[in-house]
Amino acid sequence: MGNPEIHQHRHTVGQAERMRLKPHLPACLWFTGLSGSGKSTLANAVEQCLNRDYRAHTYLLDGDAIRMGLNSDLGFSLPDRAENIRRLGEVARLFMDAGLIVLTAFISPLREDRARARQIVNTGRFIEIHVDCPLEVCEQRDPKGLYRKARRGDLAEFTGISSPYEPPLGAELTLHTDREAPEDCTRQVIQYLIKEGILTDAAS
Amino acid sequence: MGNPEIHQHRHTVGQAERMRLKPHLPACLWFTGLSGSGKSTLANAVEQCLNRDYRAHTYLLDGDAIRMGLNSDLGFSLPDRAENIRRLGEVARLFMDAGLIVLTAFISPLREDRARARQIVNTGRFIEIHVDCPLEVCEQRDPKGLYRKARRGDLAEFTGISSPYEPPLGAELTLHTDREAPEDCTRQVIQYLIKEGILTDAAS
DSSP states (O other): OOOTTGGGGTTOSOHHHHHTTOSSOOEEEEEEOOTTSSHHHHHHHHHHHHHHHHOOOEEEEEHHHHHHTTTTTOOSSHHHHHHHHHHHHHHHHHHHHTTOEEEEEOOOOOHHHHHHHHHHHOSTTEEEEEEEOOHHHHHHHOTTSHHHHHHHTOSSSOBTTTBOOOOOSSOSEEEETTTSOHHHHHHHHHHHHHHTTSSOSOOO | OOOTTGGGGTTOSOHHHHHTTOSSOOEEEEEEOOTTSSHHHHHHHHHHHHHHHHOOOEEEEEHHHHHHTTTTTOOSSHHHHHHHHHHHHHHHHHHHHTTOEEEEEOOOOOHHHHHHHHHHHOSTTEEEEEEEOOHHHHHHHOTTSHHHHHHHTOSSSOBTTTBOOOOOSSOSEEEETTTSOHHHHHHHHHHHHHHTTSSOSOOO
16 A cells, blocks of 8 residues: 555446446436426336336436435525536436436426536437426426415526526427327337437347 | 326335345445545455455445536535535435445545434445554655645645544444555455445355
8 A cells, every 4th residue: 555656546447347237328318397397207207117127227316306415505596506407417427427327307497507417427328308398287287386386476486487497409309298198208218218229129 | 197196106216126136235335534545545446346246336436536526616625525525425325325335435534524424324334434544654655745735835724734634433444554455455345244234245
């Protein structure tokens, strides 16, 4: 240990060593959309399919859970949302480096922030998935009662009501949860992953 | 998707589903010690052994790398060090939830901060490893020339010189890198993991 060159030993286990434990490539499935659009539902359905049918090693970074843990120091102002997404991009990068397929389910309302996450991840396997559902439908679903609160003015900076949502211009996938069944949406994601060579179609 | 109960579908892939892909339990190996004590060297050696001999799925969170990524907004004041360690604890928790053995190599100088990380991880498998090496030896090694800089006054808040290091009082393991060879230190960690039932001794 007295060797001045001890730092030569760094990074001895890299993506290649971890990859031989896994039947898929690492990737980031970045679900973006309004509150109530179905991001978490779809991300969970896709994760379940990947785990069950493809034995893929996955991890879901869910907005609410991360907000209570890693990003518990952040609020909902646009700068805090930017920092929220920056850290998520960094964590997604770590999980991909560890060889996983990581799924993120965050509103991530701004194009610039999503572009930054893509840049942080910095591979061809950042897959932006627009969970596209009209505001009226999301507001009607209102699974957490947040739209009602926001309309009453009890909730500031709420995306779609008092804070902007910028739909992606070049998403890898767009899913219409107002008119496509969850199973159809899930199938589209899986087929995309097979087409891109991230999964092999060994499950069939 | 119009179902108001859509949040019932959350967390369908949990630790149990991921565990069936892995031959070990998730754990956090938290290396703490002075700069130059050999944290990164040992963490790398342990990771390599876990990957090669046990086919364990591991990930190493290295101080320098995280400081350039996730925690690039933080400095070296004690509050920033506390936030650095808090976020690391949260990320370690996520990796454990994903089923991995996560190794962290950070100076993490304060007992209170390490106790908080342990609390965040919140399992019996937070293994604090004190990489114990006398300051004089670390300063003599000085692999990055940082002690020289700190002694010259060119580096503020440097642990051991101008910022405190509080050695653990109840570390799960203490390794003496000034008088034990790296292979012996690595063996002690592996044996501990086997003793605790985190690894099975199938490699032999």
